[in-house]
Amino acid sequence: TTHYLFIVVVAVNSTLLTINAGDYIFYTDRARTSFVVFSISQSTMLVVGAIYYMLFTGVPGTATYYATIMTIYTWVAKGAWFGLGYPYDFVTVPVWIPSAMLLDLTYWATRRNKHAAIIIGGTLVGLSLPVFNMINLLLIADPLETAFKYPRPTLPPYMTPIEPQVGKFYNSPVALGSGAGAVLSVPIAALGAKLNT
Numbered sequence: 001t002t003h004y005l006f007i008v009v010v011a012v013n014s015t016l017l018t019i020n021a022g023d024y025i026f027y028t029d030r031a032r033t034s035f036v037v038f039s040i041s042q043s044t045m046l047v048v049g050a051i052y053y054m055l056f057t058g059v060p061g062t063a064t065y066y067a068t069i070m071t072i073y074t075w076v077a078k079g080a081w082f083g084l085g086y087p088y089d090f091v092t093v094p095v096w097i098p099s100a101m102l103l104d105l106t107y108w109a110t111r112r113n114k115h116a117a118i119i120i121g122g123t124l125v126g127l128s129l130p131v132f133n134m135i136n137l138l139l140i141a142d143p144l145e146t147a148f149k150y151p152r153p154t155l156p157p158y159m160t161p162i163e164p165q166v167g168k169f170y171n172s173p174v175a176l177g178s179g180a181g182a183v184l185s186v187p188i189a190a191l192g193a194k195l196n197t
Contacts, residue, residue, distance in 0.1 A: 010056075014049040014066070015073040019094075021045045026074070027152060028090050031143040039130040046096055046129065047122045050103055054117070060108035067100035086150050089141040095132040099125040 019026050021041040050063035071093060078091040106121035107113075 010049075010053060012073065014045070014053075015070045018042065018045040018049065018070055019074055019077065026091060026094070028092050028140060028143050028146045031092060031137055031140070035130070035134070035137075039126075039133070042094060042096075042133070043099075043126045043129045046099060047103070047118070047125050050100055051114075051118055051121075054104070054107060055114055058112065060104045060112070063100040063103040063107070064097060067096035070096055087141065087146065090146060090150055092136065092140055095129070095136050098132050099129045102128055
């Protein structure tokens, strides 16, 4: 049970880090403006998290599972914004899963060689993730139109002036959605572990 709970905790925290690193695409109103920054940050966050996760379990396929968990949690956050009245396209869920599959394939093809997984798999992620997400961006509404019609209620943390901001971080649909997903996933993981024994 502890093993499963640890995996869930790692995935939840990694999700929060990754979607914050990908703020440039996560919110449509700043999509396309810093695509290079997004590509570097998301590729790095995916590889670091997935490699750590995969080497911990030693099982090819873990990186894809990790990317799937991140995708699900991000859809929860998308639903939270949509529930507040923002358009469906206001939050864009990044495409992590195909790149994570390439990472798993590298780990499996090199007979679980961690150095090959890091170097070759990391390169494949860095090359593929921008392509998949550029296609993803072409399928959504015009970011500029969204930005003018539906401005974000607050600035992201790194653009907020340094002054007391009590409670503002917790009044965020992203934090709410991710936190709710994290809380719900722990008893589900424990139940799954219990059923497997």
